Amino acid sequence: MNPEKSPETAQLIYGGKTYELPVVEGAEGERAVDISRLRKESGLITLDTGYGNTGACKSAITFIDGEKGILRYRGYPIEDLAEHSTFLEVAWLLLYGELPARGELDTFLEEITQHTMLHEDYRRFFGFMPKSAHPMPVAAAAVAALSTFYREADTEDRIYRAVVRLLAKMPTIATYAYKHSIGQPPMYPRNDLDYASNFLYMMFGTPCEEYSVDPVIARALDLLLILHADHEQNCSTSTVRLVGSSLSSLYATIASGISALWGPLHGGANQKVIEMLERIALEEGSADLFLERAKSKGDTTRLMGFGHRVYKSYDPRAAILKETCKEVILAVGGSSRLLEIAMRLEEVALSDDYFVSRRLYPNVDFYSGVIYQAIGIPVNMFTVMFTMGRLPGWIAQWIEMRNDPAFRIGRPRQIYTGPQERPYVPREER
Numbered sequence: 033m034n035p036e037k038s039p040e041t042a043q044l045i046y047g048g049k050t051y052e053l054p055v056v057e058g059a060e061g062e063r064a065v066d067i068s069r070l071r072k073e074s075g076l077i078t079l080d081t082g083y084g085n086t087g088a089c090k091s092a093i094t095f096i097d098g099e100k101g102i103l104r105y106r107g108y109p110i111e112d113l114a115e116h117s118t119f120l121e122v123a124w125l126l127l128y129g130e131l132p133a134r135g136e137l138d139t140f141l142e143e144i145t146q147h148t149m150l151h152e153d154y155r156r157f158f159g160f161m162p163k164s165a166h167p168m169p170v171a172a173a174a175v176a177a178l179s180t181f182y183r184e185a186d187t188e189d190r191i192y193r194a195v196v197r198l199l200a201k202m203p204t205i206a207t208y209a210y211k212h213s214i215g216q217p218p219m220y221p222r223n224d225l226d227y228a229s230n231f232l233y234m235m236f237g238t239p240c241e242e243y244s245v246d247p248v249i250a251r252a253l254d255l256l257l258i259l260h261a262d263h264e265q266n267c268s269t270s271t272v273r274l275v276g277s278s279l280s281s282l283y284a285t286i287a288s289g290i291s292a293l294w295g296p297l298h299g300g301a302n303q304k305v306i307e308m309l310e311r312i313a314l315e316e317g318s319a320d321l322f323l324e325r326a327k328s329k330g331d332t333t334r335l336m337g338f339g340h341r342v343y344k345s346y347d348p349r350a351a352i353l354k355e356t357c358k359e360v361i362l363a364v365g366g367s368s369r370l371l372e373i374a375m376r377l378e379e380v381a382l383s384d385d386y387f388v389s390r391r392l393y394p395n396v397d398f399y400s401g402v403i404y405q406a407i408g409i410p411v412n413m414f415t416v417m418f419t420m421g422r423l424p425g426w427i428a429q430w431i432e433m434r435n436d437p438a439f440r441i442g443r444p445r446q447i448y449t450g451p452q453e454r455p456y457v458p459r460e461e462r
């Protein structure tokens with residue numbers, strides 16, 4: 033809040049009366065009309081389908097300026113964190129508001145290392161899942177099932193333990209789901225590897241041969257996790273806040289966030305982007321045809337990985353990922369075909385009035401899939417990677433909501449458009 037600014041008000045004139053509504057101002061000067069008392073005083077509610085103009089909360093975690101393409105976690109620019117930090121250091125920053133001191137980070141890393149294993153009963157849990165299952169519902173179910181193994185996170189100490197368990201076990205759950213889907217035995221986590229390296233080991237290692245982690249790939253993966261760690265009140269985070277506001281289990285609440293993220297308009301877009309690029313690669317020269325379809329009103333085709341509810345300029349995460357693509361492909365010697373198609377699509381779209389006039393730019397999903405594919409992650413695991421990255425953001429937003437003095441269960445209103453009262457007519461008389 034901007035303390036030196038006196039609170040202004042907004043006036044609403046309705047039914048011959050003038051209502052004074054307080055205006056609140058955020059730390060970066062953004063303003064909102066506080067309508068908390070609107071219904072009580074005027075009988076009016078507001079309507080904003082999709083919440084595009086509605087602030088659900090005050091938050092000190094992430095700041096986005098969609099006009100300027102700014103993203104900061106707790107005030108630190110995403111570009112600085114991407115260059116200098118690590119995923120678990122960023123997780124601590126999001127959760128507790130400050131970068132950890134060396135001792136704090138060492139303890140946090142050690143505790144996470146000591147909690148990476150899953151209860152052996154999870155083998156039976158995964159064993160019941162069809163091998164063809166998409167790993168997102170498997171991950172959501174496995175995370176919800178954590179609430180059957182561990183006590184509720186209802187005290188400071190239990191919340192911290194749940195934070196450690198979720199961050200520690202998410203990579204193990206993700207790789208268990210993957211290994212099950214390809215009929216291979218899961219790999220147990222190792223305590224001598226860092227977070228990203230452990231994931232790669234569990235993902236690509238087998239009991240039959242030694243797997244050595246490529247440090248370039250591990251660093252690229254850690255960077256991808258940083259870039260996905262939080263993004264203010266997006267669809268899945270808003271889901272976590274709403275489900276968490278009923279005081280449901282933190283594990284079940286995170287599982288709801290995973291389910292929301294799965295959607296192709298949200299985190300599921302990264303999978304759709306690669307499928308789109310591969311289709312264009314197969315059907316030579318269809319980039320321009322694809323863009324025509326994405327522009328046409330009657331066609332539901334969208335240029336996946338483009339457009340954003342908040343960013344009306346280049347998503348800063350996409351800019352970082354575009355550069356990282358080139359580094360990873362160079363390092364692993366992979367094909368740059370999909371990257372070239374993506375860059376061509378971006379070039380054509382950003383010179384086409386349809387996209388320019390609607391301020392549609394590449395978002396975080398446009399290039400992330402190219403990297404995941406270059407490091408060997410299968411396409412149906414892309415959104416699970418997004419889940420691993422977003423996990424600390426979801427938890428941080430859940431903690432902030434629970435600690436908010438204005439905390440109450442979320443319960444939006446509606447405008448009813450159905451039939452008015454009518455008597456029941458027995459079946460024989462209809």
Ligand code: SDX
Binds near residue numbers: 326396
């Ligand atoms: C994420 O919210 C977050 O922060 C999300 C996220 C995070 O970190 O949590 O950033 C991650 O979800 C990124 C977005 C991933 N989704 C996609 O890439 C799917 C493709 N993009 C769109 O479907 C769309 O842009 C959304 C869903 C991202 C945003 O939708 P909005 O804000 O509701 O915008 P809209 O659908 O009202 O579009 C406005 C106009 C429409 O045309 P008109 O009705 O004005 O004629 O732009 C068009 C849309 O048809 N449009 C597109 C388009 N995106 C919007 N047309 C073609 N291709 C697209 N990608």
